[in-house]
Amino acid sequence: MFEVLDERLAQARAELADVLRSPAGGAGEAYARDVAADRLTRRIRRLEGAEQGLVFGRIDRADGAVLHIGRLGLRVESQELPLLVDWRAEAARPFYAATAVEPMGLRRRRHLRVEGRVVRAVSDELLDGSAPAADDVVGDGPLAEALAARRTGRMRAAVATLQAEQDAIVRSPHRGVTVVQGGPGTGKTVVALHRAAYVLYAFPDAAADGVLVLGPNARFLDYVSRVLPSLGENDVVLSTCAELAGLAPAADEPFDVARRKGSLAQAAALADLVRSRQAPGGDADVATARAAAWASGLAHNRAREVFKEHLVDAMTDALERSAAETLERIDAETAASTGLDLDAAAAADLRALGFDDAPAADPAEVFDADAVRASLMDDAHVDRRLESLWPRLTPDAVVRSLLARAPGTQWTDADLPLLDEAAELVDGPPERTFGHVVVDEAQELTAMQWRMVVRRCPARSMTLVGDFAQAGPATTASDWPQALGPHLGDRFALHTLTVGYRTTQEILASTHDLLARIAPGQAPIRSIRHGDPPRTRSTRPEALAATVAHELRAQAAAHPGDLLAVICAAGRVEGLTAAGITRWARLVPAAEARGLEFDAVVIVAPEEIVAARPSGERDLYVALTRATRRLCTIAY
Numbered sequence: 199m200f201e202v203l204d205e206r207l208a209q210a211r212a213e214l215a216d217v218l219r220s221p222a223g224g225a226g227e228a229y230a231r232d233v234a235a236d237r238l239t240r241r242i243r244r245l246e247g248a249e250q251g252l253v254f255g256r257i258d259r260a261d262g263a264v265l266h267i268g269r270l271g272l273r274v275e276s277q278e279l280p281l282l283v284d285w286r287a288e289a290a291r292p293f294y295a296a297t298a299v300e301p302m303g304l305r306r307r308r309h310l311r312v313e314g315r316v317v318r319a320v321s322d323e324l325l326d327g328s329a330p331a332a333d334d335v336v337g338d339g340p341l342a343e344a345l346a347a348r349r350t351g352r353m354r355a356a357v358a359t360l361q362a363e364q365d366a367i368v369r370s371p372h373r374g375v376t377v378v379q380g381g382p383g384t385g386k387t388v389v390a391l392h393r394a395a396y397v398l399y400a401f402p403d404a405a406a407d408g409v410l411v412l413g414p415n416a417r418f419l420d421y422v423s424r425v426l427p428s429l430g431e432n433d434v435v436l437s438t439c440a441e442l443a444g445l446a447p448a449a450d451e452p453f454d455v456a457r458r459k460g461s462l463a464q465a466a467a468l469a470d471l472v473r474s475r476q477a478p479g480g481d482a483d484v485a486t487a488r489a490a491a492w493a494s495g496l497a498h499n500r501a502r503e504v505f506k507e508h509l510v511d512a513m514t515d516a517l518e519r520s521a522a523e524t525l526e527r528i529d530a531e532t533a534a535s536t537g538l539d540l541d542a543a544a545a546a547d548l549r550a551l552g553f554d555d556a557p558a559a560d561p562a563e564v565f566d567a568d569a570v571r572a573s574l575m576d577d578a579h580v581d582r583r584l585e586s587l588w589p590r591l592t593p594d595a596v597v598r599s600l601l602a603r604a605p606g607t608q609w610t611d612a613d614l615p616l617l618d619e620a621a622e623l624v625d626g627p628p629e630r631t632f633g634h635v636v637v638d639e640a641q642e643l644t645a646m647q648w649r650m651v652v653r654r655c656p657a658r659s660m661t662l663v664g665d666f667a668q669a670g671p672a673t674t675a676s677d678w679p680q681a682l683g684p685h686l687g688d689r690f691a692l693h694t695l696t697v698g699y700r701t702t703q704e705i706l707a708s709t710h711d712l713l714a715r716i717a718p719g720q721a722p723i724r725s726i727r728h729g730d731p732p733r734t735r736s737t738r739p740e741a742l743a744a745t746v747a748h749e750l751r752a753q754a755a756a757h758p759g760d761l762l763a764v765i766c767a768a769g770r771v772e773g774l775t776a777a778g779i780t781r782w783a784r785l786v787p788a789a790e791a792r793g794l795e796f797d798a799v800v801i802v803a804p805e806e807i808v809a810a811r812p813s814g815e816r817d818l819y820v821a822l823t824r825a826t827r828r829l830c831t832i833a834y
């Protein structure tokens with residue numbers, strides 16, 4: 199199998215070298231060469247990415263056929279069955295979905311643990327009720343083994359051990375909006391990322407338009423950044439909402455202000471503001487031009503052109519009317535004062551010059567409407583009038599005007615969706631859109647952020663995962679219908695994950711009272727992990743840093759190699775850094791802990807975490823559910 203992979207890689211590299219060497223005559227050829235080079239480079243990256251854990255499964259069907267399951271598909275011409283089946287292919291489904299009750303035609307499911315190119319472990323499940331044969335290796339589950347592994351600070355793909363309830367969502371044929379909820383550690387992120395890989399494989403039209411994965415912050419994106427490349431998928435854009443807006447927030451603001459800026463009412467306020475700059479009042483001609491511009495459905499700056507054309511048409515008509523009236527008046531005045539019919543006299547003159555049937559001078563012909571129109575379109579006076587009636591706008595100016603902000607003041611995180619909204623109103627939809635959008639920690643999004651996301655997904659094909667018990671301070675919705683209703687109506691399929699794979703049952707049990715307070719009615723999840731009950735140490739405020747250091751030193755000595763984290767209120771970060779605790783542990787402000795995972799967590803001053811932000815109790819719940827093995831709380 200690895201030989202075939204090597205062969206394919208060598209072939210792709212040789213083809214790429216050929217393509218890059220080939221001379222490109224014209225622009226067309228150069229373009230074709232770039233396209234081919236791009237395709238080959240992506241293929242090479244995909245093949246390279248799949249090498250680690252290339253093959254991880256095997257299914258033996260009751261009819262004797264054997265299939266190997268891996269990160270990508272490999273075929274050789276001489277063989278009827280594929281050498282390796284891509285995990286996303288329909289043929290691989292029984293590997294994830296078969297059970298003893300519903301064996302889906304399988305006799306045996308085998309998990310392989312391959313390190314480098316060597317098979318290190320094999321574990322079998324017999325699904326047809328038969329007794330193990332000599333070559334069946336029935337042992338501890340590969341899931342238990344995957345979970346027992348130490349955390350590295352980067353999430354790993356779970357492609358070999360996706361559980362049936364997760365796999366059903368990942369592989370769902372539903373192309374619209376899929377929502378996945380579930381308590382901490384139920385695998386929502388796992389599902390979201392594997393779903394992105396599945397979409398790229400199974401929905402070519404969505405794949406062609408690109409897949410976007412949105413996460414709450416850079417720390418989180420870094421944590422998940424390896425998963426998709428290790429599934430052979432490098433063509434996914436990972437971003438935060440702020441990055442999507444193309445700006446970096448540079449200022450902070452009170453939470454209640456941020457929350458207000460996130461509300462749907464801002465969309466209407468921005469639309470009203472832009473409309474208020476579109477030729478309010480005015481005469482009948484202005485009203486007609488405005489109606490035509492509105493009817494175009496275009497964004498403000500583009501509709502401005504339509505408005506201008508109609509306005510210039512009206513001005514041209516008016517000039518034409520007044521030219522005709524002037525001519526008639528001159529004729530009438532001449533006839534009255536001299537008794538001459540000017541038209542008849544002119545016709546007689548023309549006849550005398552030999553022009554028979556010379557037409558009477560029609561004012562419409564004397565007046566060259568096209569020329570007048572063209573010159574008005576370029577006229578500086580017209581442009582000035584246009585600018586006062588329908589000024590050209592920038593998103594920046596619109597938002598500053600809405601917020602009554604002086605030019606030059608810095609933008610905050612909550613301003614960015616307003617700028618994005620304003621950009622759509624004045625310049626039209628964003629240029630870059632995606633075929634499928636995955637949103638992790640989706641409970642965090644404000645209404646204005648949802649509008650940013652929806653705007654970038656014209657096909658409305660999305661996977662949204664989150665947990666409202668973990669919502670931060672900007673969130674005002676408390677369930678999916680509230681959060682999504684204004685943007686997607688009820689057009690989403692909701693799934694709930696119920697089994698926890700991260701936090702031990704003992705740690706989860708210690709959060710039940712808190713959960714009941716922050717998310718009444720949400721059923722606690724059941725964890726498949728067990729461990730020591732969480733510990734609490736109390737100390738004096740002035741001894742806090744020393745106690746944390748002491749605790750970490752003890753843990754590092756007792757559990758060398760474990761990934762430790764200290765989670766505290768943002769205001770504590772500086773002091774703890776100065777005390778040198780980053781020697782033993784990662785230091786994470788509670789506000790940035792969403793989605794992360796560590797072997798052991800030390801929570802510092804939980805009451806400070808609760809007090810730091812309006813969502814304090816939910817921040818604490820997030821912090822308490824990050825550890826896979828041990829949790830210690832240090833309070834004063």
Ligand SMILES: Nc1ncnc2c1ncn2[C@@H]1O[C@H](COP(=O)(O)OP(=O)(O)OP(=O)(O)O)[C@@H](O)[C@H]1O
Nearest residue numbers: 356359360361382383384385386387388699700793
């Ligand atoms: N099928 C699986 N096989 C192996 N590991 C899994 C599986 N499902 C989940 N895990 C592991 O469980 C842990 C929690 O998963 P994940 O981060 O996806 O949960 P989550 O629901 O997104 O959590 P949170 O709500 O805290 O963001 C991770 O280490 C993940 O790798």
